[in-house]
Amino acid sequence: xxxxxxxxxLRVIRELMERATIYRxxxxxxxxxxxxxxxxxxxxxxxxxxxxxxxxxxFVTVWILVFLLSAVTNSxxxxxxxxxxxxxxPSRRMRTALVAITPAFxxxxxxxxxxxxxxxSEIFVAVCWIGLYGMALLSTVTFAPRSIxxxxxxxxxxxxxxxGLLTQDYLxxxxxxxxxxxxxxxxxxxxxxFGFYHIIYGLAVMFYGRHGNG
Amino acid sequence: xxxxxxxxxxxxxxxxHEKGRLAIMTLLATRPRWAFPELKTELQMSDxxxxxxxxxLHQAGYVAVTKEIVDRPxxxxxxxxxxxxxxxxxxxTLEEIVKLGRR
Numbered sequence: 001x002x003x004x005x006x007x008x009x010l011r012v013i014r015e016l017m018e019r020a021t022i023y024r025x026x027x028x029x030x031x032x033x034x035x036x037x038x039x040x041x042x043x044x045x046x047x048x049x050x051x052x053x054x055x056x057x058x059f060v061t062v063w064i065l066v067f068l069l070s071a072v073t074n075s076x077x078x079x080x081x082x083x084x085x086x087x088x089x090p091s092r093r094m095r096t097a098l099v100a101i102t103p104a105f106x107x108x109x110x111x112x113x114x115x116x117x118x119x120x121s122e123i124f125v126a127v128c129w130i131g132l133y134g135m136a137l138l139s140t141v142t143f144a145p146r147s148i149x150x151x152x153x154x155x156x157x158x159x160x161x162x163x164g165l166l167t168q169d170y171l172x173x174x175x176x177x178x179x180x181x182x183x184x185x186x187x188x189x190x191x192x193x194f195g196f197y198h199i200i201y202g203l204a205v206m207f208y209g210r211h212g213n214g
Numbered sequence: 215x216x217x218x219x220x221x222x223x224x225x226x227x228x229x230x231h232e233k234g235r236l237a238i239m240t241l242l243a244t245r246p247r248w249a250f251p252e253l254k255t256e257l258q259m260s261d262x263x264x265x266x267x268x269x270x271l272h273q274a275g276y277v278a279v280t281k282e283i284v285d286r287p288x289x290x291x292x293x294x295x296x297x298x299x300x301x302x303x304x305x306x307t308l309e310e311i312v313k314l315g316r317r
Binding site for chain 1: 236237240241243244245256305308309311312314315316
């Protein structure tokens with residue numbers, strides 16, 4: 001055996017080990033469904049219509065429902081994927097991912113309870129959700145494909161940027177000059193991140209090929 | 215004994231060196247236990263091919279077989295301590311060959 005074929009063998013070993021330990025916590029079709037759902041809900045809240053007052057009034061409840069619906073959709077796609085591969089559901093890798101993301105979701109829940117005690121806090125709730133969702137995704141980075149890490153960073157950086165900009169004065173002048181309410185701003189933030197980011201992720205994963213959906 | 219430079223090629227374990235068995239050993243090194251269907255899906259091997267390779271690895275003492283009934287009968291495979299040592303030695307030999315080639 002020469003040096004070149006030894007290198008090839010080592011490369012095959014490394015690639016196989018990486019492939020075996022990679023886990024995609026969000027399936028591409030589920031990301032597309034959730035992204036479009038977020039956009040539809042946000043549009044209904046931002047464009048004047050019969051649903052607008054209800055959606056604006058129940059900001060937190062609406063997005064919790066969207067989250068639950070998205071979680072069920074993602075689980076169904078992952079279930080289908082494990083059935084195709086004839087492995088148990090939830091798979092070992094899925095359980096590891098759930099353990100990794102749980103702390104961020106618990107903090108998000110606690111912050112939601114704290115922030116919703118104050119009126120007009122919708123934008124802050126949205127920014128916290130964006131940041132903690134990004135952190136949840138990044139907590140799987142040691143066994144996730146690169147696209148999940150990029151998605152996580154996009155959410156975290158957007159959250160940091162918003163937190164840097166969201167001073168009382170800036171918010172007041174922004175909402176006053178554009179006739180946007182704080183709830184409306186919250187819907188815009190959710191549409192831009194949970195809507196567009198997920199759609200971009202879903203399309204990119206579908207376009208550039210699969211990395212294992214387990 | 216066939217040795218070239220510093221590397222003793224007899225150290226390259228022939229049981230592991232075969233492409234299919236190397237892939238199986240690699241996967242078994244990543245986690246404690248693999249069910250047969252999982253190995254089959256990950257490696258894209260036929261049942262017969264996979265069974266033959268697993269049998270060879272089992273006979274060499276590198277792989278342990280567990281048969282259990284969870285809803286349905288299931289066979290799972292894990293790497294033995296002997297297998298782990300052999301796999302580590304195999305990788306170290308490959309690394310030695312690579313290093314030698316770079317000199």
